[in-house]
Amino acid sequence: MTTTPTIGLELPAAAIAGVGSRPFGVYVHVPFCATRCGYCDFNTYTAGELGTSASPASWLEGLRRELDLAAETLGSAPAVDTVFVGGGTPSLLGATGLADVLDAVRGAFGLAADAEVTTESNPESTSQTFFAGIRDVGYTRLSLGMQSAAQHVLAVLDRTHTPGRAVAAVGEAKAAGFEHVNLDLIYGTPGERPQDLDASLDAVLSAGVDHVSAYALIVEDGTALARKVRRGELPMPDDDVFAQRYERIDAVLSAAGLEWYEVSNWAANDAARCRHNLGYWDGGDWWGAGPGAHSHVGGVRWWNVKHPARYADSLATGTLPVGGVEQLTDEESHMERVMLTTRLRSGLPLDVLDADERRAAEVVVADGLLTQVDDTFVLTDRGRLLADGVIRSILS
Known part of the structure; x- marks a missing residue:
């Protein structure tokens, strides 16, 4: 027995019946960026790339419709345990836009009393007022994209923020009442020296965050970075360097009281761990809303169409924007x-x-x-x- 297919997705009754017995989260994908970073292959678009085909307003209307259809599909779905708003650059929506996003989740499903609500943010598109605004409407956790404290490393990555802005943003977030803040690092970028990594780690520790994510740079096909490597303008990142950088990161963070709980993630204590990501790693259920977002419920996985215009057009007809489905064996x-x-x-x-x-x-x-x-x-x-x-x- 399956749900009715009128809204574009069939889920086995057994999969739906188990919803609530496993952690249940909602991921919201914001596909907008001010500029495109050279290493990034995420499903993101600048205003120039979209033109008039899609906008934050049409995306938000589609998001509301998708979440309502999601609740209808799952039936008596439980209140959401975790929300993660990622991108793209969610902070480009401003505090008002992120409040609208959370209202859409809350309206469709409701939030558990102790729900963890995270948004990613680019330090350059945040402010004290921004942090205060999203804290007031229910966001409990922040993830800021620092990547590096070295200007020349940021330049290779095509990151637009200044090296000190991430640390300043952490201070503003704390002043607004955020207890849980993550900083993202990328290591192994061509041209990064050991002292550059140490400067980044010093900055992280000076910020006093309770969570750090650190990822080796991956040269993804189709990116500007990959084209530069292919043309010989930049060297391919080195595995031995990756290992050295990782060991240094782990040693410094561990000495400062942040312990690894997943290979690429360190936290000061259990409360600082990202519950949303733990839901992924522990086999929980989540609905991924937004263009290109992936979902998983009870062993069924599906993903949305990628382009924001196609996404909005599908939902305007009352059909979930599903691009593909697979039942895991x-x-x-x-x-x-x-x-x-x-x-x-x-x-x-x-x-x-x-x-x-x-x-x-x-x-x-x-x-x-x-x-x-x-x-x-x-x-x-x-x-x-x-x-x-x-x-x-x-x-x-």
């Missing part, structure tokens, strides 16, 4: 669980693995990349550097 669900939980400090439960996989994991333990902690396998410090290889070894 038991094998695929198992592989995803191993892939995601291995990356967590809480570890990979032994009882998730079959006999062959457990034997493979024991070989990895002997190689010093995993350690057994009670009834889980946990990545060692060296294992975190080779996490993808560890996962392949277990699943091979």
Whole structure:
């Protein structure tokens, strides 16, 4: 038995019946950016790229319709545990626009009393007034894109903010009442020196945030960065440099009291961890609203059409803007669980693995990349550097 297909999506009754027994979040994708960063391959658009085909107003109207249809599709869906507004650059909507986004989520589903509500922000499009405005309407957590404190590194990434702006923004956010603030770092950018990374880490620590995400630079096909690498204008990032940078980041953050809880994420305490992302990693349910957003409910995964104009046009007809759907097989669900939980400090439960996989994991333990902690396998410090290889070894 499935839901009626009149709104463009069929979900098995068993998948819907389980909603509420797992964490349930809403991700909202804001596809707008003032400029395009050279390394970014996210589904984003500048005003010049969109022209008159779409606007924040048409996107917001589509978002409201999608969330209402989402609630209708899921039936007696629970109040939302977590909301994450990402992009793109959500802060371009201003405090009023982000209030409208949260009102749309609240109106369609309702929010749990202790809901975590996060928005990403570009430091250059924020202010004391902005932070106060979104705090007043219910946002509880911020993620600011710092990337680096070195101007020449920001220039390679085509980031437009000034090096000190991210730290200043953290101070403004704290003054507005935000207890939980994340800073994003990117490491391994061509031209980044060890002292540049140290300057970035010094800035992070001086800001006093309770969460840090740090990601190795990936050269994505089709980006301006990839074209520069292909033409020989920039070198391809080096894996050995990535490893050195990661070890430095982990050492400095750990010494400052921020402990890793996922390979690329550090937090000062349990309350500082991103519950929304933990929902992804722990196999929860989430509805991804907005152009190109991905969703998962009860082993069914789907994604929206990418262009904001197509997105809005579909919803104007009362049809969910679904671009594709897949039902995960038991094998695929198992592989995803191993892939995601291995990356967590809480570890990979032994009882998730079959006999062959457990034997493979024991070989990895002997190689010093995993350690057994009670009834889980946990990545060692060296294992975190080779996490993808560890996962392949277990699943091979």
